Amino acid sequence: xxxxxxxxxxxxxxxxxxxxxxxxxxxxxxxxxxxxxxxxxxxxxxxxxxxxxxxxxxxxxxxxxxxxxxxxxxxxxxxxxxxxxxxxxxxxxxxxxxxxxxxxxxxxxxxxxxxxxxxxxxxxxxxxxxxxxxxxxxxxxxxxxxxxxxxxxxxxxxxxxxxxxxxxxxxxxxxxxxxxxxxxxxxxxxxxxxxxxxxxxxxxxxxxxxxxxxxxxxxxxxxxxxxxxxxxxxxxxxxxxxxxxxxxxxxxxxxxxxxxxxxxxxxxxxxxxxxxxxxxxxxxxxxxxxxxxxxxxxxxxxxxxxxxxxxxxxxxxxxxxxxxxxxxxxxxxxxxxxxxxxxxxxxxxxxxxxxxxxxxxxxxxxxxxxxxxxxxxxxxxxxxxxxxxxxxxxxxxxxxxxxxxxxxxxxxxxxxxxxxxxxxxxxxxxxxxxxxx
Numbered sequence: 001x002x003x004x005x006x007x008x009x010x011x012x013x014x015x016x017x018x019x020x021x022x023x024x025x026x027x028x029x030x031x032x033x034x035x036x037x038x039x040x041x042x043x044x045x046x047x048x049x050x051x052x053x054x055x056x057x058x059x060x061x062x063x064x065x066x067x068x069x070x071x072x073x074x075x076x077x078x079x080x081x082x083x084x085x086x087x088x089x090x091x092x093x094x095x096x097x098x099x100x101x102x103x104x105x106x107x108x109x110x111x112x113x114x115x116x117x118x119x120x121x122x123x124x125x126x127x128x129x130x131x132x133x134x135x136x137x138x139x140x141x142x143x144x145x146x147x148x149x150x151x152x153x154x155x156x157x158x159x160x161x162x163x164x165x166x167x168x169x170x171x172x173x174x175x176x177x178x179x180x181x182x183x184x185x186x187x188x189x190x191x192x193x194x195x196x197x198x199x200x201x202x203x204x205x206x207x208x209x210x211x212x213x214x215x216x217x218x219x220x221x222x223x224x225x226x227x228x229x230x231x232x233x234x235x236x237x238x239x240x241x242x243x244x245x246x247x248x249x250x251x252x253x254x255x256x257x258x259x260x261x262x263x264x265x266x267x268x269x270x271x272x273x274x275x276x277x278x279x280x281x282x283x284x285x286x287x288x289x290x291x292x293x294x295x296x297x298x299x300x301x302x303x304x305x306x307x308x309x310x311x312x313x314x315x316x317x318x319x320x321x322x323x324x325x326x327x328x329x330x331x332x333x334x335x336x337x338x339x340x341x342x343x344x345x346x347x348x349x350x351x352x353x354x355x356x357x358x359x360x361x362x363x364x365x366x367x368x369x370x371x372x373x374x375x376x377x378x379x380x381x382x383x384x385x386x387x388x389x390x391x392x393x394x395x396x397x398x399x400x401x402x403x404x405x406x407x408x409x410x411x412x413x414x415x416x417x418x419x420x421x422x423x424x425x426x427x428x429x430x431x432x433x434x435x436x437x
Contacts, residue, residue, distance in 0.1 A: 006042035010049045017059035021066060031070050035079060039087045044095050051131060052102045057110075061127065068130040073140055080161050081147040082154035093160035096135070097167040103132040104172075136197035141168065141204035149211045153220045155240045162243040168201045169250045187381075188389060189298045192255035202256050202304055209251075209259070213266045216244045216275075237279045245272065245288040252295040252336075256304035260296070260336035269293075269340060273349050276371050277356065286374040296340055297381050300390040301331040334394055341398040347410045350379050354417060376425070379418045 013020045024030055037043045051067065054060040067073075078084070079092035107128060134140055148161040171193045219241050248268065251259045263269065269292070276289045306329045340346050357369045386395040399407065 003042040006046040009046055010053070013050055013063075014053060014055070017054045017056060017063065021059070021063055025066060031067070031072060032075065035075055038079065038091050038095065039085070041091065044091045047095060048098055048102070051099060052106065061129070064129050064131045068134060073131060073134040074143060077140060077144050077147060080144065080157050080164075082151050082157050084157075086154070086156040089156045089160040093163045096164045099131065100135055100164075100167050101170075103129050103135070107132060136168065136200060138200035138204050141165075141201050145204060145208050149208060153215065155220045155238075158215065158220070158240050159243050162247050165201065165205070165247060166250055168197055169254065171195070171198070187384065189253065189295050192253065192299065192302060192304075194254075194302070194304065198254055199304060202251065202254055202259060205251065206258055206262055209262045209268075210266060212244050212247060213268055213271075216241055216268070217271060237275070237282050237285055241275075242282075242284055242288070245285060245292075248272075249288045249291045249295070252292050253299075254304060255295075255299045255302045257301035257331035257333070257335070258303070258305055260301055260334070264336045264339040264343075269336075269346075270344050273344070273346075273353075276374075277353050280369040280371050283370055283374075286371045290374040290378055293340070293346070293378050294381050296336050297385040297391060297395065298389055301334050301336075303329040303331050334391065337391060337394060338398060341395065342401060345402070345406070346378075347382060347399075347402070348406060350375060350382070351409065351413050354379075354413070373425075376418065376421050379414070380422060383414060383418070 009020075034043055034047055038047070050063060052060075054063060076092060076096060079088050084092075144161055144164060148157050219238050248263065252263070272289045272292065276286055279285055353371065353375055357372055357375075360366045361368060382395070385391055386399060399410075402410075
């Protein structure tokens with residue numbers, strides 16, 4: 001029944017958008033009933049088509065304005081509250097992510113089309129979908145975080161809420177910003193791209209980082225914990241904590257000095273390294289820790305929340321999609337890099353984790369720990385970014401601040417352990433010559 005209703009409504013809205021809008025507007029509770037049944041995938045598809053699949057530009061904008069006036073975004077975000085049935089969390093988050101991506105694409109296409117016409121040269125601007133502006137506003141990010149964190153912590157709400165936050169922080173880079181050499185691009189992180197959406201999301205998240213750090217150290221307990229099969233680890237790491245590590249990595253990738261200062265004060269990185277060693281089989285966790293370390297060592301921090309250029313009312317993320325780090329004030333300090341190198345002493349941490357693996361391998365039945373590949377790359381980042389990159393001088397100075405005994409130990413470690421491991425992992429192309437007979 002839901003599938004039939006969804007298909008019928010989608011056809012009617014697509015063909016007779018204005019008449020259907022006039023019919024639906026007086027119907028009190030229509031949108032609330034749709035959201036109530038969002039757990040059904042057919043209803044989720046209908047809502048998505050209602051917002052994005054009307055061909056006529058004016059009709060589509062009228063529908064968006066109607067949805068905005070009915071507080072559609074606020075009600076949709078409310079479904080991610082712990083008071084809502086967990087079955088709705090997944091579809092609500094998926095709908096929010098799909099709306100963000102599709103509306104961004106539509107806005108970018110409209111902007112490109114208008115720029116090729118004479119109207120743009122006459123000073124007219126592209127009207128931005130009010131739903132997109134609402135989704136990317138700081139007020140809505142605050143509301144989302146409130147639904148996730150202000151009441152009793154619900155694992156499903158946290159997991160799916162972070163999925164939406166990651167989409168808000170998502171950047172689609174044009175091909176010219178990507179390196180032509182994949183190895184270089186993989187090793188050196190790309191410069192941050194600053195958009196109004198990213199700025200709003202980061203600003204809303206900074207006061208909440210302590211809550212996510214708390215979840216990382218003390219995750220919510222499963223209600224039926226006794227019925228869950230135990231994995232290879234005595235205590236599973238859990239998807240909720242993995243999502244938090246993904247969020248931290250995405251925030252560090254923005255280059256925000258404000259985020260870095262907060263993470264340094266929370267002592268988040270020692271916790272990440274401890275968990276990397278403890279959960280030695282979880283390569284998903286190891287990848288996020290490695291990524292976070294790479295961004296700290298390779299990116300020059302920017303004062304993301306400081307104003308750069310005057311933004312207009314219609315300045316959503318895609319209008320500023322290609323504004324790069326050079327247009328944002330560079331931070332005079334790199335607090336998290338200093339914390340990583342001196343306070344946490346990452347070189348000692350890397351050597352200790354390597355030694356722990358060596359001791360485990362020589363035991364009877366011992367094997368190589370799962371984090372070793374990521375540990376090798378982290379050691380390589382310290383070496384490479386200390387020689388070249390935006391933070392090379394800072395890293396060299398911080399290395400000189402370490403005790404001499406530790407520096408000697410690190411140099412021997414690099415020469416005898418890291419360099420041979422990197423050499424063994426290199427893929428050497430084989431030249432094959434064919435002889436004509």
